[in-house]
Amino acid sequence: MRSEDLAKLLGISRSTISRVINNYPDIPQATRDKVWKAIKEYNYVPNASARKLAGIKNNMIAIFVLDVKDESVPHHLKTTDETLIYNNPFFSPVINAVSDQANKLDYYILISIIYSKKDLKRVENVFSQKMIDGAIFVGTEESENELLFKLIEKEHILALIDTNEIHNANHNAIYVNANNYEGSCKAISYLIGLGHSKIGMITGNLKKLSAMERLEGYKDTLKSYKINVDENFIYYGDFMESSGYHGAKHILGKPNPPTALFLSNDTMAVGAYKAAVELGLKIPDDISIVGFDNAVFSQYLSPPLTTVDVPFAELGKRAATLVIESIEQKKQRGIVEKLKVNLIERGSCQRFKSEF
Amino acid sequence: MRSEDLAKLLGISRSTISRVINNYPDIPQATRDKVWKAIKEYNYVPNASARKLAGIKNNMIAIFVLDVKDESVPHHLKTTDETLIYNNPFFSPVINAVSDQANKLDYYILISIIYSKKDLKRVENVFSQKMIDGAIFVGTEESENELLFKLIEKEHILALIDTNEIHNANHNAIYVNANNYEGSCKAISYLIGLGHSKIGMITGNLKKLSAMERLEGYKDTLKSYKINVDENFIYYGDFMESSGYHGAKHILGKPNPPTALFLSNDTMAVGAYKAAVELGLKIPDDISIVGFDNAVFSQYLSPPLTTVDVPFAELGKRAATLVIESIEQKKQRGIVEKLKVNLIERGSCQRFKSEF
DNA sequence: CTGAAAGCGCTTACAG
DNA sequence: CTGAAAGCGCTTACAG
Structure with missing residues (x-):
């Protein structure tokens, strides 16, 4: 079903349908109700590509998880202990939290895990193809600074988790770090x-x-x-x-x-x-x-x-919130956040006993 | 840069550019080379939405991680032990492997974690909006069968991890399970x-x-x-x-x-x-x-x-491979795979000692 | 082999 | 308030 079809069914124009969907003012409540009712009834959902092409934002952000090694063997195929770091402590809660928060704010999230220098190309592609409105990076190293800087220069909205500030008075990004x-x-x-x-x-x-x-x-x-x-x-x-x-x-x-x-x-x-x-x-x-x-x-x-x-989850959540806020305001902002961190006392420490 | 711009620069038509990008036959090698060279040089990347709208497939699949509870509080905000299951053993390696494999096959992956019945609506939306060519589901329960069946009926390409076969002679899906x-x-x-x-x-x-x-x-x-x-x-x-x-x-x-x-x-x-x-x-x-x-x-x-x-990673990898294969062949297939599973002997068992 | 043109399904000035 | 029409950037029959 296309907006055209729905329009015919209702005896109105596509323009009007589009306007109620995009919440234009100056539409009588009666029309609004009628259109929404029909939308629900016929299960109409606007084609995302068409909307994007016509200039509506994507409502999509990417999360790039960088884990660039010299070799390009994906971690999950390895048997060494590197699998560990990958499976666990760090990335997973960040990804989950980003995904949750984005979904809550009605954004979709594209995920891409980058293992090699070569795959970094994908990052640029996603931006050039205009697939996303902004992105969150996790796991970058200094060697990726150039790429990041290029993206910032192009006015893309970026949140960087665990990345050093790339200083530049005119080019801002969002930095979210644990303290x-x-x-x-x-x-x-x-x-x-x-x-x-x-x-x-x-x-x-x-x-x-x-x-x-x-x-x-x-x-x-x-x-x-x-x-x-x-x-x-x-x-x-x-x-x-x-x-x-x-x-x-x-x-x-x-x-x-x-x-x-x-x-x-x-x-x-x-x-x-x-x-x-x-x-x-x-x-x-x-x-x-x-x-x-x-x-x-x-x-x-x-x-x-x-x-x-x-607070990994919180890191992801903040990053998602901040990029999306920036996107909605249509401007790239410079923000630096440091999240609080706490010592958890368990059983691996003991008061030092002098030997005498 | 749009294909039009590139065309002008080269003194040829957009059609030709499109044809070399989409690998049409009957184009002289010289033209091909010239166009690719210019594409690289000017860093031209076709607009994804425009391509989709014109009928090219998305090259995007979704992974839906279902973790539907009665309440809708995201797990990562909880302090109970539910956080555990969520962070670790299961989902994370599956997601990583799916993402890797998809990227390797030149597909993008959209991730969505579903916590509540209400959010299941998002699944349908993603399909209706034509954002994706297929999807992988993890963590479904019987109560989601109806939704899944509806999607299968609409000829969408689905891979289901850890889901019972929804039997129906005419409607197929891909099932990937551990044994x-x-x-x-x-x-x-x-x-x-x-x-x-x-x-x-x-x-x-x-x-x-x-x-x-x-x-x-x-x-x-x-x-x-x-x-x-x-x-x-x-x-x-x-x-x-x-x-x-x-x-x-x-x-x-x-x-x-x-x-x-x-x-x-x-x-x-x-x-x-x-x-x-x-x-x-x-x-x-x-x-x-x-x-x-x-x-x-x-x-x-x-x-x-x-x-x-x-073999969680393998589960994800197979699911991704199979959906993408189905997409490329433009037909939904019925496949059931069961992956081998192994006992790891460590220290928590002992030969039973009779008490006499 | 290749260009001009229609079409994909939306949004949004423009006009009324 | 609302419709007709142009335009977003591609692809692809169609014609030559």
Whole structure:
């Protein structure tokens, strides 16, 4: 059924139908009612492409999940622990929340997961094809800045989750981040409060904003307590379980090792747990451990992991809300939001017991 | 840039450009090359809506994730354990795999998560608006059969994951399921092989195909070993952690309880673990436990959970492949696939020790 | 082989 | 208030 058909049925013009659908003023209530009644009755739904072509906005945003590796094998085909990060802690709740919020605001959402440089082309295509009114990016790294900047320049409306601000006075974007820095401060202060002063850290992939901020927070907090930042206590990981494992082995295997370990995410904490077992170290008796993300599985570890809860769903929800607001106002806005983060105390930390 | 502009630039007609883009035969290679070169050079991308309106297919499929509850509060806003099921074991890998596979085949994917009866309207709208060429459904229950049937009747191309076949000789759809029945058989045979004969089961939400099949497999396997199916050993749960907890308390709290417990998913197994602790039962010494799904966290439980691995990613990949194939062939096909499922032996089971 | 033109199903100035 | 008509940017019979 086309608007033409409905028009004939009602003995009015397509124009009028279009006007009531698009809520034009100056239409008598009687006409309005009649048209809506017929629309319901005949189950008429305007063709989306035709509307778009005629200039109505898409009511569609994209969420691009970037997970660009050198190789281009999709994660779910891998058997390594990389599958973990992908399946869980991070992306899934963000996607769900974006989808919910968008649907609630009557927007459709296009999802695209990008594994390789080559697939980044798809991002540009979606914009050029005018399929969407705006987009949300998750998981970008510095190397994608150029692309992002290009899109911003073209006045596209973008929300970036966990991306460093691409500074430029005239070109705005929406930045939604967790307050990772504060999270590290909370974690390290907690450990120091427990009497620890030798605190090691295993970082995430430092190309990601969150990894950088978490490291900064660690360093600054130590400094604020006049504790020396010892590079021997820092291991540069990549958010994967294996780097948590190797990092923990590396740091804890040294003479005079730290008594507490802070991991940049929970997945790496799993690796650290395994390393601790192999090293004959009991958690929390011999080593206190704090993770980051509050991944679902963190509560099931033995002992349950003390970690920093990141409001992933809220991140997605805010991003969706803000892009859609920008779209409705037809203007790209510069917004920076930082969401609060909380320490969840569970069983992986203990007050430091001096050996004397 | 519109095709018209490009045409002028090249001194040819829009028709020709359209023909090379759509790979018409009978175009001299020279023309072809010239046009492609210009397309790349000027970064021309045809407007998606215009193409669709002119009759080219969308190259877009939808994935509808149904999680219809009586209430309509999105899960991610809840604090109960329902969040768990939502975030993890099931949907996320399916979505990822669908998205990957679709992108690989040059299709876009629209995602929509449906929480309430009311939102089901969106499903019909997406079809009526002609936004998509086909769709994949996950998480349907019997109450959605009517809607599905209506869509099938309208000749839409559908792949259904974990849905019972809606029988009808003339109206086909694609069904992709895990072999849940076989999974139960493997789990129960394993337990029997360990010497257990009193085996309890906690079912999932029986409105879902998977829950039903898992229960059937349990019953039939017991029967095939001439073991009586004791209704006292069956608790009707709903896939949520709490029902695993209550079910385990219920079944294991009786006099002469089972020595092994089979849970219809891993989330409920977590509940059973907690119940065991409270009941003073050691796993696996006092009670053997087998889960289902091989959720990410199952390996982190203490002891690590023996469970049935379900190839969620493969499920999504097959569904995407099959709908897209159907779309390309422009005909709806009737296909039923059952994917193999494997028992993962970990530490939650033990050979039954007679007390004498 | 290729161009001019009709058509896809809407929206929206324009005119009344 | 409302209809006739142009226009959105493509594709594709049709004609040559």
